[in-house]
Amino acid sequence: MARASDKLIEQLKQEIFSGLLKPGDQLEEADLAVRFNVSRTPIREAIRSLVDNGLLETRSRKGAIVRVLNAKELNDLFEVAAELEGMACRLASERLTQSNKKIIKASLDLCQAAAQVEDIPGYAEANLAFHAAIHEASENDWLTDQLSQIQARINVYRLMPYEIVGRLEKSLVEHQKISEAIFAKDGLSANSLMRDHMMLQGARLPSLLRALV
Amino acid sequence: MARASDKLIEQLKQEIFSGLLKPGDQLEEADLAVRFNVSRTPIREAIRSLVDNGLLETRSRKGAIVRVLNAKELNDLFEVAAELEGMACRLASERLTQSNKKIIKASLDLCQAAAQVEDIPGYAEANLAFHAAIHEASENDWLTDQLSQIQARINVYRLMPYEIVGRLEKSLVEHQKISEAIFAKDGLSANSLMRDHMMLQGARLPSLLRALV
């Protein structure tokens, strides 16, 4: 039997990622208890967990709010994300198996299909699949965990992904180059290509931040 | 006023790091409530937090136990630690301020002093200070947080650090080279020197694991 708090964590994450709960929104325990038809205890545990996860923050006696990252924090986050994504590419190059290669190729095809018809949400999904495929191929579970946590954090700030015209095409080409480097077991290139790819996204942050304010 | 659960988290961490609570040990909520003279509620929140942190793990209805990392998990952890430590060195090279330089130098002196008299616990402490100084110098708060969490995890498995004779000297020399690279703003060298330094420690893990079993 799943614990109520575990389900709550998932639900609240969904609401945050979907944008239903926006950065700065306050979460009141009593309200949530009514909404989800449980007592305050599991609500509190869920909030606690999300605070540890970094999605919420609390001030003493002032409850939890959806965490707002300022420009520096987002930049720091992106720097680490870029480094770890690059690392995943390097490891994937060194450890690539046939089955992982197939999965990466499949996700790359998804990216291509979505880019061709300019399906923005479709590309966003395929993009995540592509990155996830590389994470898996790194064969480092700790790294994979860290990256999925970071992804989650970043996605909150990606409510309008790829809205810039033409970015889809460029992103796809970068993905293809990264894949080629991995398949050629050229870890060094794969690493730096991915880091550049990530940093380009990071460079788009300032405009994204402005759009949020 | 600090929350009871926050203090508990620190205390439990201490007990885990100090080896008082060994991997595999069970934590019973009622016991802990009596020991720390609080109710089960803050105990549960603390446990919850440590589970999210990865220090404990729970099985349904079976409570929390101190998490045991197997060889692969430890290896994965070290790989990520090495990469991020290297990244910190690179960033420190790029962003070094005079004040950070002083702090790094000071911690390096501590290392030297401890190494000269073969003060093993002293060196362990100075070592942490050295790494922390570099983390700070990276000017990336997210990275610093991640590294301190990873440090915490690794330290559990470092109950007998530097017991290998001669390792102190070698470690010190590596520290000196890393510092020189950072001071020379040679990010590339600093990065790889630190990664090698970390990986050497990781290579000692198998014997460490054997000692634990």
Place this chain on the structure above:
DNA sequence: ATTAATTTATATGGATACATATGGCAACTA
């Protein structure tokens, strides 16, 4: 009229009471 202080309301933090699932032990049967 504006500001400061006091009071009141409300939400969080902690304690306790209650429910339920799991594991062990014992008894009974084959």
Place this chain on the structure above:
DNA sequence: TAGTTGCCATATGTATCCATATAAATTAAT
């Protein structure tokens, strides 16, 4: 004697209750 079943004990999971701190509102004083 060994295995299975059922009961009981114990620890986790959930609900509710109480205390306290913070914030808001109202009143009084300048």
